[in-house]
Amino acid sequence: MKVKVGINGYGTIGKRAATAINQQDDMEVVGVTKTRPTYEAVTANELKLPLYVPSEEAIQDFTKAGIKVAGTIKELYKKCDIIIDCTPGDVAEGYKKEYSDAGIKGIFQGGEDHSLTGISFNAMANYKESWGAQFSRVVSCNTTGLIRTLYPLDKKFKVQNVFSTLIRRSADPNDSKKGPINAIEPSLKIPTHHGPDVQSIMPWLNIQTMAVKVPTTLMHLHTVMVKLGTQTTTEDVIALWKKTPRVRLVKGKSGIKSSAQIMDLARDLGRPRGDMYEIIVWEDGVKVVGDTLYYYQAVHQESDVIPEIVDCIRSMCKMEEDASRSMKKTDKAMGI
Numbered sequence: 273m274k275v276k277v278g279i280n281g282y283g284t285i286g287k288r289a290a291t292a293i294n295q296q297d298d299m300e301v302v303g304v305t306k307t308r309p310t311y312e313a314v315t316a317n318e319l320k321l322p323l324y325v326p327s328e329e330a331i332q333d334f335t336k337a338g339i340k341v342a343g344t345i346k347e348l349y350k351k352c353d354i355i356i357d358c359t360p361g362d363v364a365e366g367y368k369k370e371y372s373d374a375g376i377k378g379i380f381q382g383g384e385d386h387s388l389t390g391i392s393f394n395a396m397a398n399y400k401e402s403w404g405a406q407f408s409r410v411v412s413c414n415t416t417g418l419i420r421t422l423y424p425l426d427k428k429f430k431v432q433n434v435f436s437t438l439i440r441r442s443a444d445p446n447d448s449k450k451g452p453i454n455a456i457e458p459s460l461k462i463p464t465h466h467g468p469d470v471q472s473i474m475p476w477l478n479i480q481t482m483a484v485k486v487p488t489t490l491m492h493l494h495t496v497m498v499k500l501g502t503q504t505t506t507e508d509v510i511a512l513w514k515k516t517p518r519v520r521l522v523k524g525k526s527g528i529k530s531s532a533q534i535m536d537l538a539r540d541l542g543r544p545r546g547d548m549y550e551i552i553v554w555e556d557g558v559k560v561v562g563d564t565l566y567y568y569q570a571v572h573q574e575s576d577v578i579p580e581i582v583d584c585i586r587s588m589c590k591m592e593e594d595a596s597r598s599m600k601k602t603d604k605a606m607g608i
């Protein structure tokens with residue numbers, strides 16, 4: 273029997289989670305929610321995803337707009353084993369009580385604080401911590417990106433200290449309300465929250481971060497400096513990441529000079545929505561000097577967390593005990 277999954281908030285993350293979950297053979301989406309009758313609600317209808325709304329009044333609004341509704345969110349709760357909360361950051365607290373009262377499990381996203389669930393998730397680093405849990409949180413796109421490259425480094429070369437500057441996209445491509453559109457905006461609260469968020473998964477890691485928002489929508493880019501505890505070479509580090517799941521090495525020399533070509537590569541690979549689930553590391557931008565490793569990586573913010581959400585479902589619903597087997601299954605089904 274497939275695990276039944278509901279998605280609360282059919283936006284950037286919610287719609288991608290729905291696609292990935294329905295690609296798996298052991299879980300299925302039984303419904304998605306929208307609060308307003310927008311184009312995404314119309315798309316849910318076209319993709320035959322049962323659509324649920326907050327209230328009886330909302331059913332009337334959606335019906336008037338010509339959108340088919342399956343019921344209210346309370347009815348969705350009755351149909352699912354687990355709900356993926358993909359609502360915008362900071363609205364999930366109220367929902368957590370609703371999920372709890374309905375007796376279902378819930379996965380929250382990186383816009384929420386670790387304290388909401390007390391457990392945060394990354395498949396490679398701490399799959400087991402969410403085993404059987406009622407609530408967990410898949411960390412943000414940036415945190416997922418840092419953990420994907422730092423966790424294997426730490427295991428092999430004993431990381432002493434990390435410093436990273438996050439060059440952040442200002443908005444997602446479909447968000448024309450946010451900016452800046454012609455400015456560079458530093459995060460003035462230093463160090464930024466990204467380091468502590470990595471520590472919600474790797475509490476022992478000594479990491480400091482700064483962040484700058486720039487006028488782009490495609491991807492985030494990180495510059496990372498790592499002090500290593502054991503001696504190694506540039507080649508050894510590259511060899512390690514070549515074997516690491518959900519990390520993809522590219523070369524500037526072969527024409528991938530920026531986030532623009534990475535997104536073109538994702539489209540060429542035929543990925544749904546042109547998504548790039550892997551963290552991209554420039555092979556010719558990796559360098560070990562003395563005990564310090566320097567590298568650049570790019571994060572497709574809209575999609576890198578999606579395979580993690582699938583694995584988190586498997587851990588919380590006790591569907592597969594072994595993290596690497598779950599990751600392989602997820603990645604195969606998603607074409608990663």
Ligand code: NAD
Pocket residue numbers: 280281282283284285286305306307308312358359360361362363381382383384411412413444573574577
């Ligand atoms: P989004 O704005 O694209 O989508 C949010 C969805 O929730 C929309 O469908 C909206 O209609 C719906 N919604 C709004 N208010 C609601 C409410 N009160 N109740 C139920 N539904 C409501 O947001 P997103 O980018 O998908 O972000 C969702 C979560 O994922 C956030 O925690 C965010 O921080 C996190 N996240 C976002 C990204 C990203 O880059 N977009 C990456 C990783 C994690």
